[in-house]
Amino acid sequence: MRRAGLILGLFLTLLFTGAAVLSLVWVPQDIEALRIAERMQGPSAAHPLGTDHFGRDILSMVMVGARTSIAVALVAVGIGMGVGVPLGLAAAARRGGWLDEIIMRGNDLIFAFPSLLIAILITAVFGAGAVNAIIAIGIFNIPVFARLTRGAALSLWTRDFILAARVAGKGRARISAEHILPNLANLLIVQGTIQFSLGILAEAGLSYVGLGAQPPLPSWGRMLADSQTMMAIAPHMALFPGLAILLTVLGLNLLGDGLRDWLDPRLRRAAR
Amino acid sequence: MKRLTACALAGAMSVAGWAAQAGSDLVVGLQLEPPHLDPTSAAAGAIDQVLYANVFEGLTRFGPDGTVHPGLAESWEISGDGTVYTFRLRPGVTFHDGTALDAADVVFTLDRARDDMSQNAQKALFEGIETVEALDDLTVRVTLRGPDGNFLFNMAWGDAVIVAPESIGNIKQAPVGTGAFVFDDWVQGDRITLTRNPEYWGTPAWLDRATFRFISDPTAAFAAVMAEDVDAFPGFPAPENLPQFEADPRFQVLVGTTEGETILSMNNARPPLNDKMVRRAIAHAIDRRAVIEGAMFGLGTPIGTHFAPHHPDYVDLTHLSSYDPELSRQLLDEAGYGDGFTVALKLPPPSYARRGGEIIAAQLRSVGIETEITNLEWAQWLEEVFRGKDYGLTIVSHTEPFDIGIYARPDYYFQYDSAEFQTLHAALAEQTNPKKRARLLERMQTRIAEDYVNGYLFQLAIPTVANARLRGLWVNAPTQATDLTGVYWEE
Numbered sequence: 001m002r003r004a005g006l007i008l009g010l011f012l013t014l015l016f017t018g019a020a021v022l023s024l025v026w027v028p029q030d031i032e033a034l035r036i037a038e039r040m041q042g043p044s045a046a047h048p049l050g051t052d053h054f055g056r057d058i059l060s061m062v063m064v065g066a067r068t069s070i071a072v073a074l075v076a077v078g079i080g081m082g083v084g085v086p087l088g089l090a091a092a093a094r095r096g097g098w099l100d101e102i103i104m105r106g107n108d109l110i111f112a113f114p115s116l117l118i119a120i121l122i123t124a125v126f127g128a129g130a131v132n133a134i135i136a137i138g139i140f141n142i143p144v145f146a147r148l149t150r151g152a153a154l155s156l157w158t159r160d161f162i163l164a165a166r167v168a169g170k171g172r173a174r175i176s177a178e179h180i181l182p183n184l185a186n187l188l189i190v191q192g193t194i195q196f197s198l199g200i201l202a203e204a205g206l207s208y209v210g211l212g213a214q215p216p217l218p219s220w221g222r223m224l225a226d227s228q229t230m231m232a233i234a235p236h237m238a239l240f241p242g243l244a245i246l247l248t249v250l251g252l253n254l255l256g257d258g259l260r261d262w263l264d265p266r267l268r269r270a271a272r
Numbered sequence: 273m274k275r276l277t278a279c280a281l282a283g284a285m286s287v288a289g290w291a292a293q294a295g296s297d298l299v300v301g302l303q304l305e306p307p308h309l310d311p312t313s314a315a316a317g318a319i320d321q322v323l324y325a326n327v328f329e330g331l332t333r334f335g336p337d338g339t340v341h342p343g344l345a346e347s348w349e350i351s352g353d354g355t356v357y358t359f360r361l362r363p364g365v366t367f368h369d370g371t372a373l374d375a376a377d378v379v380f381t382l383d384r385a386r387d388d389m390s391q392n393a394q395k396a397l398f399e400g401i402e403t404v405e406a407l408d409d410l411t412v413r414v415t416l417r418g419p420d421g422n423f424l425f426n427m428a429w430g431d432a433v434i435v436a437p438e439s440i441g442n443i444k445q446a447p448v449g450t451g452a453f454v455f456d457d458w459v460q461g462d463r464i465t466l467t468r469n470p471e472y473w474g475t476p477a478w479l480d481r482a483t484f485r486f487i488s489d490p491t492a493a494f495a496a497v498m499a500e501d502v503d504a505f506p507g508f509p510a511p512e513n514l515p516q517f518e519a520d521p522r523f524q525v526l527v528g529t530t531e532g533e534t535i536l537s538m539n540n541a542r543p544p545l546n547d548k549m550v551r552r553a554i555a556h557a558i559d560r561r562a563v564i565e566g567a568m569f570g571l572g573t574p575i576g577t578h579f580a581p582h583h584p585d586y587v588d589l590t591h592l593s594s595y596d597p598e599l600s601r602q603l604l605d606e607a608g609y610g611d612g613f614t615v616a617l618k619l620p621p622p623s624y625a626r627r628g629g630e631i632i633a634a635q636l637r638s639v640g641i642e643t644e645i646t647n648l649e650w651a652q653w654l655e656e657v658f659r660g661k662d663y664g665l666t667i668v669s670h671t672e673p674f675d676i677g678i679y680a681r682p683d684y685y686f687q688y689d690s691a692e693f694q695t696l697h698a699a700l701a702e703q704t705n706p707k708k709r710a711r712l713l714e715r716m717q718t719r720i721a722e723d724y725v726n727g728y729l730f731q732l733a734i735p736t737v738a739n740a741r742l743r744g745l746w747v748n749a750p751t752q753a754t755d756l757t758g759v760y761w762e763e
Binding site: 032033034036037039053054127128210214215216228229230231232233 | 627
């Protein structure tokens, strides 16, 4: 049963990443050319998911939109990990010290704000666009990774092999990099997957209110916003980007859960 | 009988008026909320949309077809040389605060509007005035610097409504006018309520109470009309939903014309748009039909210059900027932009701009011009584009009637500076002979079309969705107004 979730998650994730990668070299129809005469057609052989209000092929739009969503979420998670993990490691290494206090209280500060509202604020002040959306979402990934890293690292610091390393004369920074970090890898991969799915949701939300990727770059959130007033006449226009968001997020969550079970030796033993 | 003529004036079906039910309420949906309630000190058309003809009246007023009728001035005499206008005010007119309308109020209004410190958004309307004098309580003499064939038309604008010195202090929050409706309440962000003025000098309104509700989101607007939370929605923001309303017997859909020339404005002072060849290339790259169909679902009339097609002096110049991408590429090549260039396209919220912008961006891309699209809210747009002139291209509908004169203002946000056009404009102001005016207007229209100042797209249509029993609404929008004085419910 657990394995089934992992496989389904992996399948959905690969499906959408595959679509995004494929869209770099091929899409069924050029989405930059508008064909007003063919607008709002339902699904057909020529357009498996129908066409939108400008007559663009929705399948192609969803594929290119996957690229936007995945790119934004991936870079945002990268920012979160790249900044958050070293911060967490440093805080754990200096446990109880002033560095620990500064880092963790800073994290609390960011955590205290509702993330999507601040993301809206950032993009509204610095201008709407994919880059600012990445930064806004990335900032809110930092405390997640910092906390996770610190918590896990603290328990590792009390372990015997770390003591051995200290006795051998290694410094805190070196121990963090050589011994703590590799032992956190599983945890970070799992959390990264979950954050990735949240990043996709956040990007869709920002684009929906018009602060994410700007036209002509397609984005699932904006496809939803565009189709809003046409829901009664062309429901497929909202259905397919909505499904794309749902399935990608579901897939990533299943993948994350599955990976955690798979990678955690204790849970794996329990499953047997 | 008096009622009947008023109905006919308001474009209502006059005979059906007898079956009307006097009294009752009306809820009108509007997309934009006014920033404040003084029509004489802001450019925002949303103010007139609520108050014009309902609360405030001018010396003259616009009828539903755009013609000028007597308003607070019962009659007037024009001197032989066309420079002195003597207005006779209606007797017995009172403001909503009980003070009487007299010649001093008119002098106050016109002096305030043309003062150096005036905040009036259309100061050009008053520029020609030399002096304004009160001859007696009900007679005002306006002396112009020169003859102005447009003067009575100018006085009908929402920016020229008559206000009183007694109530001017608080006008932005509590407007006091002479109209058939009295301002009652403004719940900011939600609604403005007007009630019938029992003391009105003319034909009283049929409605007891009118509420304007502000619904900016097109989806919410659709839901509000469908649920019959609003009885009428002039300027319904989602044209794609109109067929649904048309098919529903509960509603009527009125599609009228407006004074809104929807244009792709170009910053004539910013390279490479300062090159006429480049502007011409952009004009030829645009397929108006696709824009009208794609952005407005077919509502709108193509235009080739900045002039309303329903105006008798309109000249069809669309052939000067016909859709010809091949020619466009060739022109870009000649102008030295064979490899194309990138330009900022800033879009305000209406769907004609947002959707039209995406379509035009795609059309420009196919001739090699890349656009950087930025979506702006109205306040940002006014700040950055209209006042700050920080833009390359933008799409906006110029909804003021007869506003070709803006091309004579080099500081206007197009930054178009043509001595020839300015001379023509000055000549027009002094010309009263209709034939000669028509000829001048033709030359003005041709001048800006041949200079490719802007990309001329289409005349904005105004769809009104209303309850099927509602009568007397304006179909066309000759000025920004929701005149409710002749609106009634049919039994």
